Amino acid sequence: MDVRLSQEQQALRDSAAQVVDRLAPRAVGQIGDAARMATLDAAVAASGWWELRTAVDGGDSLASGVEPAVVAEELGRGLADTPFLGPTLAAELRRLAGAAPGDVTETVALDPALSSLARAFDGTSPAAVAIDARGSAQALLLVPDGECHRLARVELPAAPGGLDLTRPSVVLDPSSDVVLVDEPAGPITADDLARWTALGLALTCADLVGIMRGAVDLASAYATERRQYGAAIGSFQAVQHMLADAFVAMEGSRSITLHAAWAVDALAAPEALTAATLAKAYCARAATSVCETAIQVHGGIGNTWECLAHVYLRRSLLSSDVLGNAGASLMHVLVHHDLEAADGLR
Amino acid sequence: MDFGDSLEESQFRLRLRVWLVDNNPGLPTSSTDDEYWAGMAAWHRQLYDAGFFGMSWPTDIGGQGLSSVHEVIVDEELAAAGAPPRPSLGYLVQGILEHGSDDIKRGFLPGIVNGRDRWCQGFSEPDAGSDLASLRTRADLDGEDYVISGQKIWTSYSDEAxxxxxxxxxxxxxxxHRGISAFAVPMRQPGIQQRPLKMINGVTKEFGEVHFDGARVAARHMIGAPGEGWSLAMTVVSHEREPGELGYVARYSKLVNDLSRRVRQDPGAFSAEQVRELGWAIVEVEMLRRHVQRRLSDRLNGISHGPEGSVDKLLMTSVEQAVGHAALAIGGIAHGGGDDTWLNAYLYSRAQSVMGGTSQIQRNLVARRILGLPAS
Structure with missing residues (x-):
């Protein structure tokens, strides 16, 4: 057992941090700046981060769950408004199905609550939302096939939008056709789906850890600068203790997330999924509270559109919901421990 | 990065697991009961004799000289077997290792590690709690000895030590901060009187208060140089704050496992709200397990006593108190009298945000030393 990042993982983290520090938005006014976003997209495309979960010979993934989690944490910290979660999860689906890599940029479609991968039953688009959809021409989803599922794709309409200002979603057009992904794509088993969900949960947890780091940094910097009663507000214990609690929640989240990211490939699929839901329950609950603290520390300014604090909160609310929020994840934990029979739980 | 065991680690784990089958002392649910504290000394010697104590400490003081991740394996297996946690002595060992002379280390550490000598810690005083540096107990040189006068409180195991x-x-x-020195003082002497304190869960074996009235200690039993006491105290308390050092994950795991069993035996007796409380405790314990693995892995780079100990202490406190709330929700209260085990587990959890430095002090340290927020 040695849960320190390897030298390669540290190098990956450092290069992700550099891209984020150079190209991610530093103010609300920079969000939507097409030139900056194009440069950021190009840097991410050149980095090979989208390919971390593509198949190598024999079908195994190029990298473990830890490497994309390391990248996701840095992107979350910097509010990087560039696709990563969607393309990575799409690549993982193709790998698990044994399909060829996509020939256009693509993401995944989830049910409207974002709690699971969307399923199409009659050849047309179900009610579903493609997440992290900017730049994606299509989204992957499932078509039930006996005990298993088939991988399918649907073209995406333009104009993504929604809650997260850095990773817009798009609602599927109900009239679009759902087309099965070509051979050699095979069936997706229940175990495949559990492992895919484990990766998705681990990556959203890593994003939440990054969001918490970024939000604590933002609020700490503001508390050092902002003066009232002739002193920096960060010198007041009432403010210090909120920020200390936020930092501590982030550190706990990071520890449980590292394990979930490692477990994606290292444990059997059901155990990987349980490790991921334990992490998601913890991180989703922590992240909401940490982002709310960041808003509170900013006072009135924190409640204005121009303050980055709400951009962190919005991003955290999306990541929290993707593949199961705190409550849904806690429910999974209870089922895993055979505790779900209690009165009124299900 | 690997959360899994190496071959050597898995062999060690298996050896411990087999040993535990025949050697679990079956003490009552942790630390809520005088019988538990009475049994801990024997448990310490049992673990030590079998080679399962002091895993990462140097061999010349009786440790096993292995990597810090072996402590994690011990905690996990103790938890899985429902055995008591390992005794919490790491802070004492680290403090003496770091500040004691070779004579002091050779003289005292083997007896601490093997469980032959029992120790207590005389830091806090009635008027020096969070503000430890204001302590007033004095030691005056008299020939070859120092003579000690004053009062200590919250002295764990003062009756046994x-x-x-x-x-x-x-x-x-x-x-x-500068005028304070540290001493190894023999407890069995006329100038010392101790009195146990009865805590809110009824335990009388854990904490005590100690009066020093002309107690004597040989000058050569000063640990570190004159005036080095504060720095030693900071080493000790920063270690005391780390859950990895204390091995509490095993204790929390045992509690949530016992509570889960209770729900599975009669699921219809519990509401969704009660079971969710248990679910959150399970999530919190899992977080701490992973956090301890991470922090003990960090020690492969060498031990440091940074402000991260305050982060660990706050995380550990939130886990202990979440487990305490689950104990109250699931275990319930025997209003008509009867088994108070779970009520006492809850009551005991309230001390965690006070002992070893209050949560408020830990937050001050995180805010100032990690986040770099300005002094007030």
């Missing part, structure tokens, strides 16, 4: 690690003021004129 043969030795006390005492902080006392040796220089009355020096600035607050």
């Amino acid at each position: 043969e030795w006390c690690l005492v902080l006392a003021r040796t220089d009355q004129d020096a600035a607050m």
